[in-house]
Amino acid sequence: MNAAQLLEGKRVCICVGAGGVGKTTTAASVAVGMAARGLKVAVVTIDPARRLANALGLERLENEPRLVSPKRLHGLEMRGELWAMMLDSKRTFDDLIERVAPTPARAEEIKRNGVYRELSSAVSGSQEFTAIEKLYELVSDDYDLLVLDTPPAHNAVEFLNAPGRLTAFLGGGALQVFLRPTGIGMRLLGMGAAPLLGALRLVTGVDLISDLTAFFTLLGGMTDEFSARAERVERLLHAPETAFVLVTSAESRPIDEAIWFRETLRENGMPFTGAIVNRMHPALSPGGVQRDLPPDLRAKLAASIAEYTVLAERDAAGLERLRASFTGEPILQVPELDGDIHDVQGLLAMRAELFDD
């Protein structure tokens, strides 16, 4: 099995996994490989290494993919087109507001609102939200395949949860109930609005409530649009042409996370396609030169091999655990590549491993 077979018939490939497992380079390599095979591919990267970005000709954060000149990937026959972008999260959020707002003036007002400014640059959730948003936008363009790298999160599942939280906030259901003192929420709680609002003030502060009220007044009828978009995005994420590809290393913690993520996808009915395991240490085949070397060098060589063997056995065990948690989905293995994977050579080396050539 190679990456092309893994993505057969797919239009969207979402690379998910724990931090530090080579997710961005993997996403880029998959995109390069599929483009080389003749597809028109766009890859959305998030916070790529400087030199990887340079390798793809991405000088700055942008909002639209740009065509990567085949000359940059020297030595590779490019039969299709590779487009790439570095996601500008704040810009994407602003664009969305501009698109959804009834008038430009309203959009400007929202963008000035303190709650919005915090929201669109917030610590958690906004990158995940805008990544999905960008994906949703690009899917209506004429790309054969979209490859999405996902933001570094403390865990892989965060990527699935964060956009929903933000959409819930923008959709505003729960909030608006609270902000309207006579709303249904109060009746449901079976208590007067006064003590509850009092409690809410006590917890949040008056000004925050008035800022939030202002924010939701500005959003006005737009909240329905946010909810509708969220539903369409959900459909896209569940579509059979969408592939969630798990990227991991074979170390124990990333494998733990990968198994957990696979479980979460299963529970949510998301289309899970397979895994790419990076940085594998394949088992050593026996050699026989040791006896020709001086004794102390022989001892050092043996120590070196012993340490490698620990890694090879760890990786084999990790791979086995991962396989046992799958229901037959393919696992592609990429060996630990010597040297740096964050440049054109690294990209091409990983591509060769992923596509068997």
Next chain:
Amino acid sequence: MRRGFLHLRLMGVVPAARRYVRVAVSLPLLRRRLIFVTGKGGVGKTTVALALGLAAARTGQRTIVADLQGEGDPQEREIAPGLSRISVDPQSAMEEYLLLKVNGAAGLALRQSKLFSSFAMATPGMRELLCMGKLWELAQLERRTRDAAPYGLVIVDAPASGHGAAILRTPRTFAELARVGPIANQAQAIARTIADPAFTSVVAVSTPEEMPVNETFELGDALAAAPDPHELEAVILNRRHADRFTEIEVAALKHHGGDPGVRVALAEHARATRELEQERRLRDAFGERLLILPDLFVPRLELAQLGLLAGDLAR
């Protein structure tokens, strides 16, 4: 000790009798009360946080390692003598906060209300603020949680660098957003604690590879440029591999380059050479603040191995 005394008096919350409870800590790194351990994903933040915790506990400091992933035990649990662990999640932190701050029917209604909970969880920055509030509470000598014993040191197994630096700003941002009211006051109090370099420090973890090292520099810059600037207290270079081969030996090995075992040895040598370059970059920038932990080559670190790393950190 002196600094601690001055600081606690400024905080104005600690009864006189408690001021001298703390045991002198030999490792300078562990002299703060709240340490954030951050770094690129996959560099071993959890390992380093626990190793630091063990090192502190061994000096007699009652220590807790708190992670913000909210996947482990949300209760404080002792995992080794003097060392506890907790997994802070926003939901439990909020319930605890409401329990303490909002009395009577309203408090109960808020705690049980799904609506309120989704409101709070969706409000920008609220999740982070709640987590920071819990960390702050853990670091108080006078715990607001009833009957809770104080910790001399709280070590935070923080999110990856970008988010790690951002989460430090959350209380300040939130205080500015909410302006007045109890939450603003609370956020201001937390922000002051975080801003105080005598109370709070940030430790970066990196592996000797280019990307994590780059991220360490970026983290240092981001912290220095923050509204409440911090300097990286230490940089811990994790999983460093020593170069065991001399150049003459490498030349000898190259004669047998076709042998799989020799290829492993040569790859190891090449890696050690690359790692040395990365170590130099960090050494040039951080000098004495750079600490090094070796790769222990075990499939999964247990407490015993963390003890070894703790020993290395305390040296």
